[in-house]
Amino acid sequence: xxxxxxxxxxxxxxxxxxxxxxxAVYGGAIGYLEQAKKAFGESDFNSGRMACDRARKxxxxxxxxxxxxRGKEIARHLGHLYAYMIxxxxxxxxxxxxxxxxxxxxxxxTLKEGWEALKGNQxxxxxxxxxxxxxxxxxxxxxxxxxxxxxxxxxNHITVSG
Numbered sequence: 308x309x310x311x312x313x314x315x316x317x318x319x320x321x322x323x324x325x326x327x328x329x330x331a332v333y334g335g336a337i338g339y340l341e342q343a344k345k346a347f348g349e350s351d352f353n354s355g356r357m358a359c360d361r362a363r364k365x366x367x368x369x370x371x372x373x374x375x376x377r378g379k380e381i382a383r384h385l386g387h388l389y390a391y392m393i394x395x396x397x398x399x400x401x402x403x404x405x406x407x408x409x410x411x412x413x414x415x416x417t418l419k420e421g422w423e424a425l426k427g428n429q430x431x432x433x434x435x436x437x438x439x440x441x442x443x444x445x446x447x448x449x450x451x452x453x454x455x456x457x458x459x460x461x462x463n464h465i466t467v468s469g
Contacts (some may be wrong), residue, residue, distance in 0.1 A: 326426050329369070333419040336365035340396075340412050352399050356400050359408070363396045366415075388414060 323331065339362035346355035372390035373382045392411045401406035 311385070313456075326429065327397055330419065330422055330426065332365050332369055333415055333422065336362045337415050337419070339365065340408050340415070342427065344405055344408050344412075347405055347408070352403060355403065359396050359400045362411075363393055366392050366396065387416075388418070 339358045343355045343358035343362065346352070366389050369434045370386060370393070373389075374384055375382045375386070392414055395411050396403065399403055399411070405425070
């Protein structure tokens with residue numbers, strides 16, 4: 308039966324989008340930390356340590372899969388947050404600190420909410436192809452059919468020769 312469950316999990320994971328996978332890892336880390344809190348609260352330190360270890364692996368996975376080239380500044384900031392959370396999880400295990408676990412859960416929940424909002428925006432974009440931003444760009448193109456629109460950062464580099 309365990310093999311069947313693993314096969315189902317593998318198939319389910321393979322059919323998920325990258326964003327859904329990220330959200331699943333966040334959910335896993337939060338779930339494991341909730342288990343750790345419960346275990347530490349019941350003085351079951353071994354189970355608490357194991358749950359923290361699983362949560363740590365989730366955060367390490369998030370950290371090691373950051374694309375620094377494409378993500379640039381955002382990836383760098385996420386990397387710092389992930390490193391901080393890994394350190395806090397380690398300290399929580401050493402001190403059996405429920406407060407440190409709560410702090411990490413808070414950061415994970417905040418980041419997860421951001422990813423969920425991104426997913427919602429993606430779904431909205433897919434469902435509504437004629438969004439206001441697209442309409443505005445089309446109207447600007449109609450108003451200036453002679454050339455492409457340039458981003459504001461490039462407008463400062465235009466020189467006029469007479």
